Amino acid sequence: MAFSLNNSLASISGWLGGKDQGVLGLDLGSSSFKVVQIKKDKERAILQTYGELSIGPYADKKVGQSVMLSEEKMIEAVADLLKESNVKTKRATVAIPLKASFVTTISLPMVEGKNMEEVIKLEARRYIPVPISETVFDWKILPDNNEEVNESDDENVKKDQMMSVLLVAIHKDTVDQYKRMIAKLGIELESFEIEIFSAVHSSLSREIAPILVVDFGASTTKIAVVDHGMVRMVHTINKGSQDLTLAISHSLNIEFDRAEDMKKEVGLSSKPEHKEFVDVMKPILQYIFSEANRAILDYQKKYKRVVSRIVLSGGGALLEGLTDEVVNNFGIETSNANPFARTEFPVFLEPALIKTGPSFGVSVGLALRGFEE
Numbered sequence: 001m002a003f004s005l006n007n008s009l010a011s012i013s014g015w016l017g018g019k020d021q022g023v024l025g026l027d028l029g030s031s032s033f034k035v036v037q038i039k040k041d042k043e044r045a046i047l048q049t050y051g052e053l054s055i056g057p058y059a060d061k062k063v064g065q066s067v068m069l070s071e072e073k074m075i076e077a078v079a080d081l082l083k084e085s086n087v088k089t090k091r092a093t094v095a096i097p098l099k100a101s102f103v104t105t106i107s108l109p110m111v112e113g114k115n116m117e118e119v120i121k122l123e124a125r126r127y128i129p130v131p132i133s134e135t136v137f138d139w140k141i142l143p144d145n146n147e148e149v150n151e152s153d154d155e156n157v158k159k160d161q162m163m164s165v166l167l168v169a170i171h172k173d174t175v176d177q178y179k180r181m182i183a184k185l186g187i188e189l190e191s192f193e194i195e196i197f198s199a200v201h202s203s204l205s206r207e208i209a210p211i212l213v214v215d216f217g218a219s220t221t222k223i224a225v226v227d228h229g230m231v232r233m234v235h236t237i238n239k240g241s242q243d244l245t246l247a248i249s250h251s252l253n254i255e256f257d258r259a260e261d262m263k264k265e266v267g268l269s270s271k272p273e274h275k276e277f278v279d280v281m282k283p284i285l286q287y288i289f290s291e292a293n294r295a296i297l298d299y300q301k302k303y304k305r306v307v308s309r310i311v312l313s314g315g316g317a318l319l320e321g322l323t324d325e326v327v328n329n330f331g332i333e334t335s336n337a338n339p340f341a342r343t344e345f346p347v348f349l350e351p352a353l354i355k356t357g358p359s360f361g362v363s364v365g366l367a368l369r370g371f372e373e
Helices: 007-016 071-084 115-124 172-184 195-203 241-252 256-266 272-303 322-330 347-372
Strands: 002-004 023-028 032-041 044-054 091-096 101-109 135-142 162-171 188-194 211-216 221-227 230-237 309-313 333-336
Touching: 023 071, 023 195, 023 347, 032 071, 032 347, 044 071, 044 347, 071 172, 091 172, 091 195, 091 347, 101 115, 101 230, 115 135, 115 162, 135 172, 162 172, 162 188, 162 230, 172 188, 188 195, 188 347, 195 211, 195 221, 195 230, 195 309, 195 347, 211 272, 221 272, 230 272, 241 256, 241 272, 256 272, 272 322, 309 322, 309 347, 322 333
Parallel strands: 023 091, 091 188, 211 309, 309 333
Antiparallel strands: 002 044, 023 032, 032 044, 101 162, 135 162, 211 221, 221 230
16 A cells, blocks of 8 residues: 655654544545645634545555546545544545546626526536536636726626626536445545646635646646636646656566656756656656647737736646746746645644645545535
8 A cells, every 4th residue: 555644643643632523625636645634623614634645555456546436446546545644523525526527618698687697507507518417516606807806796797798707517417426436435525626626725825916836647748727816717728747647667677666756756856867867757748748838828819918926726736846847847936835834733733734745636626515515
């Protein structure tokens, strides 16, 4: 079993000095499962525990490999994760993969009153590839980019103008599968959230300027443009950190696990002796960067708003030198996400949490959402 958990977490329970059960954020990724447990103390979010479990071995694959587990194996892996992480609560918010979801933004003439919902649902049928009756469907009116975000959607739109609507749909079969699995684990399901929204939630505050959030997963890279603190556009790129390892493995004719170790050790080193190694990864990174840049340009063309900053999240963001590589390619200020910055924890954990933070962006966002609702 490949389990990654900071050993110093055993000291957290003593630091907390209480038995408040808190809420879980459960991120069921394609190469690892992650959990974060947070409790609310007045207005403070206090980290209780966190952990990560590589799931490749559950499918007789290597650590870091993307796999599709059966429902039984998923339940086994989650149960191991919760046990080893010393999780105490039975309340959880769970991530839904973006690839199992449908998210888009549409423009409609403004409709006021009770007819708005019917008009949006009617228009949504043109975009959602399956019948709405077969999905869990939601929508939100987005405020005009030139206006401040207000708590009331109706106050952000005016008569005789176009309105932007964010459409979100998840197939009911996917939701039912997750519900069934969570129930078998004896966990009380608080809610679901699409993974990229959770990563955004934990990584950003309500900033006005457009920001690109890039979530580097194992099999895919998810991107979102966030403007006025709200997700405006999402896109999935079918390349991820596993593809970098596979490229190294094939190029150097070595086993996947050795290639994964070398990737972590060398990263995007600028040393001359590492140039050949790094060059193996460059085409995949360039493909990801090209797709992300296309999304940025499309957004800027459509909304006349310039992306001012890039935030990197996900386990792939831990690749040494990636931040500098992104800056060199985009010419935009770039930083790694620090999702644990919104939580309280023992001071001695700070170096570890800053280092590993990006990989827990989704799970932290889920846990924070769980007690904010």
